[in-house]
Amino acid sequence: MEIIADNEPDIERAKRLLKWFHDEVPHNDAPNIDTLNAISIIDSYRSNRHAHGCYPLSIAMNEVFLDMGFQPRTVICFSGRYPSPEDGHVINSVFIPSLQKWAYMDPQDNAYVTDEHNNLLSIAEVRQSLIDNKPLKLNADANYHGKADDIKDYLYTFMAKHLFRIICPLNSEFGSQTRTKGKVLHYVELLPVGIKDTEVDGFETNVNLKIGVQVITCHTNNEQLFWKKP
Known part of the structure; x- marks a missing residue:
């Protein structure tokens, strides 16, 4: 590369x-x-x-x-x-x-x-x-x-x-998206103003007991905050 x-x-x-x-x-x-x-x-x-x-x-x-x-x-x-x-x-x-x-x-x-x-x-x-x-x-x-x-x-x-x-995943780093037992994955979601949170899915806050992975997702309507410069 x-x-x-x-x-x-x-x-x-x-x-x-x-x-x-x-x-x-x-x-x-x-x-x-x-x-x-x-x-x-x-x-x-x-x-x-x-x-x-x-x-x-x-x-x-x-x-x-x-x-x-x-x-x-x-x-x-x-x-x-x-x-x-x-x-x-x-x-x-x-x-x-x-x-x-x-x-x-x-x-x-x-x-x-x-x-x-x-x-x-x-x-x-x-x-x-x-x-x-x-x-x-x-x-x-x-x-x-x-x-x-x-x-x-x-x-x-x-x-x-x-x-x-x-x-988006909250952490952009190597291996962050591999779902292994005991792992906690953090996401942030940008929703249009006035839209309700969705039903539970793989990227919403939940605990998958079968594989032992926890997902925590925060929601925002603030586009400027979501796309903040690093």
Whole structure:
């Protein structure tokens, strides 16, 4: 990875790391492996061609960014109908020091988003632009399983639906999302003003007695606090 991204401006480093990981580990909606960290996720594909869903891909991408000196976050995105069977998507947000802002990054699709002037956008800016119907652009090499992304399908339909509930692990560190006995996982969730907390699901406060894992989730409507600079 040092060869891929060393000695470049931070924006280009982040983009090149995104593409490297996207090419390194392909997407497939397969069951999660037990150990969710970048080493296990990458090795499981290299050794037995086990491709991964968007959640493991985001976890591994997060840890790749961490290893390369960035401050990233795994970002779990759900619709307003979750936890009904409406699926979801998991992407990344990486802080770009030169821009002093978070940037939207999707390792599943090798996707990042810009405005009409090619300024890299954050998840919050993408969400607000969708609400305001402002023009958005995807990078030309964004793709799903090798097929170029259609911006209307990807952004204006799929992501527009899922940028409603946004959840992040409170701690962005190696191995933080592997659920082992006795572990306590902390999350923070951004909810639109006036929306009630959801029913219990895997990312809401609960105790899973079967595997001995406790989840504690705090909720906020404060977007500025949620996206506070590191």
